[in-house]
Amino acid sequence: MQFGAAYIRVSTENQDEYSPEAQRRLILDYAKKHDIVINKEHIFEDIGISGTKADKRAAFQEMIALAKSKEHPIDVILVWKFSRFARNQEESILYKSLLKRSDVSVLSVSEPIIDGPFGNLIERILEWMDEYYSIRLSGEVKRGMMQKAMNGGYNSMVPYGYTKNDGIPVPDPEQAPVVKTIFDLYVNQQESISNIALLLNNSGRRTRNGNRFERRVIHYILENPFYTGKIRWNYAPPARGKKREGEVIIREGVHEPLISQELFDRAQVRVRESYETWHGSARRVPSAAAGHWLSGILKCPHCGSSLAFSRSGRTQYFQCWKYNKGTCPHSSYLNKKKAEQCVIDGLKSLLVSDSIDYERIPAASLDPDTSFLKKQLKEIEKKEERVKRSYIDGIDSLEEYRANKTALKKERQAVEEKLLPRKEPEKAGSPVDILENIRNVIQILEGDYESSKKADAIRSICSRITFDRETSAATFDLYVLE
Numbered sequence: 001m002q003f004g005a006a007y008i009r010v011s012t013e014n015q016d017e018y019s020p021e022a023q024r025r026l027i028l029d030y031a032k033k034h035d036i037v038i039n040k041e042h043i044f045e046d047i048g049i050s051g052t053k054a055d056k057r058a059a060f061q062e063m064i065a066l067a068k069s070k071e072h073p074i075d076v077i078l079v080w081k082f083s084r085f086a087r088n089q090e091e092s093i094l095y096k097s098l099l100k101r102s103d104v105s106v107l108s109v110s111e112p113i114i115d116g117p118f119g120n121l122i123e124r125i126l127e128w129m130d131e132y133y134s135i136r137l138s139g140e141v142k143r144g145m146m147q148k149a150m151n152g153g154y155n156s157m158v159p160y161g162y163t164k165n166d167g168i169p170v171p172d173p174e175q176a177p178v179v180k181t182i183f184d185l186y187v188n189q190q191e192s193i194s195n196i197a198l199l200l201n202n203s204g205r206r207t208r209n210g211n212r213f214e215r216r217v218i219h220y221i222l223e224n225p226f227y228t229g230k231i232r233w234n235y236a237p238p239a240r241g242k243k244r245e246g247e248v249i250i251r252e253g254v255h256e257p258l259i260s261q262e263l264f265d266r267a268q269v270r271v272r273e274s275y276e277t278w279h280g281s282a283r284r285v286p287s288a289a290a291g292h293w294l295s296g297i298l299k300c301p302h303c304g305s306s307l308a309f310s311r312s313g314r315t316q317y318f319q320c321w322k323y324n325k326g327t328c329p330h331s332s333y334l335n336k337k338k339a340e341q342c343v344i345d346g347l348k349s350l351l352v353s354d355s356i357d358y359e360r361i362p363a364a365s366l367d368p369d370t371s372f373l374k375k376q377l378k379e380i381e382k383k384e385e386r387v388k389r390s391y392i393d394g395i396d397s398l399e400e401y402r403a404n405k406t407a408l409k410k411e412r413q414a415v416e417e418k419l420l421p422r423k424e425p426e427k428a429g430s431p432v433d434i435l436e437n438i439r440n441v442i443q444i445l446e447g448d449y450e451s452s453k454k455a456d457a458i459r460s461i462c463s464r465i466t467f468d469r470e471t472s473a474a475t476f477d478l479y480v481l482e
Contacts, residue, residue: 003038005067008084009047027078027079030078031078044060063077064098072103072104077107081111082106179258194325198328201327202329223271230252293452297462299464300320305321307334377416463477464477
């Protein structure tokens with residue numbers, strides 16, 4: 001008697017003969033006839049998922065991890081066809097070899113393979129045929145969608161402003177007026193994209209998913225020719241890589257346009273001019289030089305969000321990141337040099353004052369900006385997943401996996417310790433101590449030190465700095481680390 005697992009997969013294509021119920025019935029019948037016990041919790045299903053990439057199949061990965069575990073709960077994996085296990089020959093060979101190390105075999109209940117070299121050859125031929133079928137099917141589907149788009153057909157869901165009626169897009173009575181308003185505000189009233197998002201949000205308008213409007217949403221609407229009565233297919237935003245000429249298809253549709261072609265063309269001119277003016281030179285700035293020692297500690301006085309450090313040509317400045325997205329109604333623009341000087345002058349004013357008033361606040365009650373540390377934790381999680389995948393895929397040995405896992409565990413503990421609330425000091429610092437700490441920080445900020453050292457220095461005495469653009473005043477939330 002053997003213990004087994006059943007793996008059932010149905011692709012996104014319509015395959016009535018390969019339904020999950022049919023695959024389950026055939027696999028369980030085969031198992032019963034061959035004395036293979038399959039427990040209910042060892043039946044794994046990936047429904048509506050392609051077999052070309054194993055890392056996209058959650059149930060498949062769970063099954064592989066179970067098969068490789070020390071408990072060795074299963075001896076064999078049963079599938080209806082080898083194509084259900086994988087349609088990529090390289091991955092099929094890799095995972096079968098990986099399972100073989102744990103004495104776990106893969107059997108197809110409809111494609112019996114004899115033992116020996118000849119049986120292995122037949123199995124490789126079947127794997128090659130499955131992969132060839134997948135590639136051919138993908139090409140046919142893409143060609144079919146392309147032909148449909150060229151004939152004015154609709155391949156995907158309709159954009160904001162429309163709904164479908166018998167497969168034909170029709171204007172949505174609530175969303176269509178919003179689209180017209182966006183184009184009118186942008187072209188005729190010369191409002192910025194951020195201001196348009198703010199105006200819509202303040203009026204209670206929301207996206208189709210119920211979210212607040214952001215810059216990217218407005219930008220996508222302004223660039224979509226669908227609103228002029230056309231169909232665009234195979235388009236991808238510039239951030240995902242520019243499509244080659246001829247890959248993006250634009251054809252006349254049969255749906256009702258919401259705006260005129262003339263208004264749309266005027267919008268494209270302004271979008272292009274704005275992009276070249278504000279982003280053309282900034283895109284050439286290396287990402288490594290994008291940080292600043294005040295990043296994350298400067299706050300917007302209106303929404304409390306961090307002021308993001310940005311570049312536009314030679315201009316370097318801070319701005320509320322929510323304002324940039326169109327969700328904060330107030331601009332907190334602050335030139336980089338002015339920001340640095342404002343902080344240093346503010347600290348110096350404390351040194352020359354006759355007296356200093358301070359209030360002792362328990363460190364545990366502070367709410368420092370932990371976004372950077374949380375980002376580090378997410379990066380560590382990604383590393384842990386990659387290390388795990390390397391071991392599962394047979395790239396790393398068990399010893400290498402353990403060493404990498406231990407190193408990442410130490411890295412995680414170091415970051416998590418920084419996230420823990422600081423213990424409240426037993427004694428409060430005196431005004432003299434506070435001034436001495438400020439004096440040391442000023443010396444570092446004015447000196448020729450690296451940005452990271454300046455960042456540590458300002459954070460050693462200050463939890464946040466709020467700058468009010470209207471009054472040109474900065475508020476410092478200071479504390480003493482003892």
